[in-house]
Amino acid sequence: xxxxxxxxxxxxxxxxxxxxxxxxxxxxxxxxxxxxxxxxxxxxxxxxxxxxxxxxxxxxxxxxxxxxxxxxxxxxxxxxxxxxxxxxxxxxxxxxxxxxxxxxxxxxxxxxxxxxxx
Amino acid sequence: xxxxxxxxxxxxxxxxxxxxxxxxxxxxxxxxxxxxxxxxxxxxxxxxxxxxxxxxxxxxxxxxxxxxxxxxxxxxxxxxxxxxxxxxxxxxxxxxxxxxxxxxxxxxxxxxxxx
Numbered sequence: 001x002x003x004x005x006x007x008x009x010x011x012x013x014x015x016x017x018x019x020x021x022x023x024x025x026x027x028x029x030x031x032x033x034x035x036x037x038x039x040x041x042x043x044x045x046x047x048x049x050x051x052x053x054x055x056x057x058x059x060x061x062x063x064x065x066x067x068x069x070x071x072x073x074x075x076x077x078x079x080x081x082x083x084x085x086x087x088x089x090x091x092x093x094x095x096x097x098x099x100x101x102x103x104x105x106x107x108x109x110x111x112x113x114x115x116x117x118x
Numbered sequence: 119x120x121x122x123x124x125x126x127x128x129x130x131x132x133x134x135x136x137x138x139x140x141x142x143x144x145x146x147x148x149x150x151x152x153x154x155x156x157x158x159x160x161x162x163x164x165x166x167x168x169x170x171x172x173x174x175x176x177x178x179x180x181x182x183x184x185x186x187x188x189x190x191x192x193x194x195x196x197x198x199x200x201x202x203x204x205x206x207x208x209x210x211x212x213x214x215x216x217x218x219x220x221x222x223x224x225x226x227x228x229x230x231x232x233x
Binding site for chain 2: 031033035040041042043045048050058090092094106107108109110111112
C-alpha cells in the first residue's frame with residue numbers, strides 16, 4: 001500500500017514564526033503536491049514538484065515556499081506565518097514523469113495537518 | 119486552467135437508498151481522467167472511482183458508479199444502497215492526460231447518511 005505520511009496532525013504556531021510541514025512518501029513517486037483545504041473552497045494547490053529540486057507554483061503560492069531535496073520528501077515552508085494561513089494542509093503524491101501519464105496515476109493523500117496560527 | 123464544479127455543497131440520503139452527486143468540468147482537451155475522492159470526517163482522503171475519458175463505458179466499483187457524459191462535460195457519482203460509512207466529503211477531480219501532472223478539484227459535496 002502507498003503510504004504518504006505528514007509529520008504532524010495538529011500544529012499551533014504564533015504569527016511571524018517560520019513553520020515547516022513535512023511529507024514523506026514510500027512509493028518512489030515522482031510527483032508530490034501540497035494543497036490547502038478550506039470549507040467551501042475545496043482543495044487549492046499551493047505547490048507541486050515533479051522531480052527532485054523541481055517545483056512549480058500552484059494556484060495560491062503566495063506566502064509559501066517548498067523544498068524537495070530527496071525524492072521521498074516534500075516540505076512546505078511558511079516563512080512568516082500569518083493568521084490567514086490557518087487551515088488544513090494536505091500532501092499528496094502520484095507516479096508519472098513530468099509529461100507522461102498513465103491510467104494508474106492517481107493521487108495518494110496524507111492524513112493532513114491542521115495548522116492554527118494565533 | 120481547467121475548472122471543476124460541484125454545485126451541491128451538501129446532500130443527504132437515507133440509509134439503503136441511492137444518491138447521486140453532481141460534477142461538471144470545463145476543458146478543451148479530449149484526453150483526460152476524472153476521479154471521485156472521499157474524505158471521511160477526520161480521516162484520510164481516498165480514491166473512490168476513476169474514469170478515463172477515452173472509455174465510453176461508465177466505471178463501476180461495487181456500490182459506486184459514475185455517469186460520464188463527455189459531450190456535456192458531466193461526471194456524476196451514484197452511490198447505491200447507501201451505508202453509514204459513506205458519510206463523508208466527496209471531491210470530484212480532473213487530470214489532463216496530455217499536459218502536466220496537476221489535478222483540479224471541485225469544492226466538494228458533504229454527504230450525510232440518515233439512519
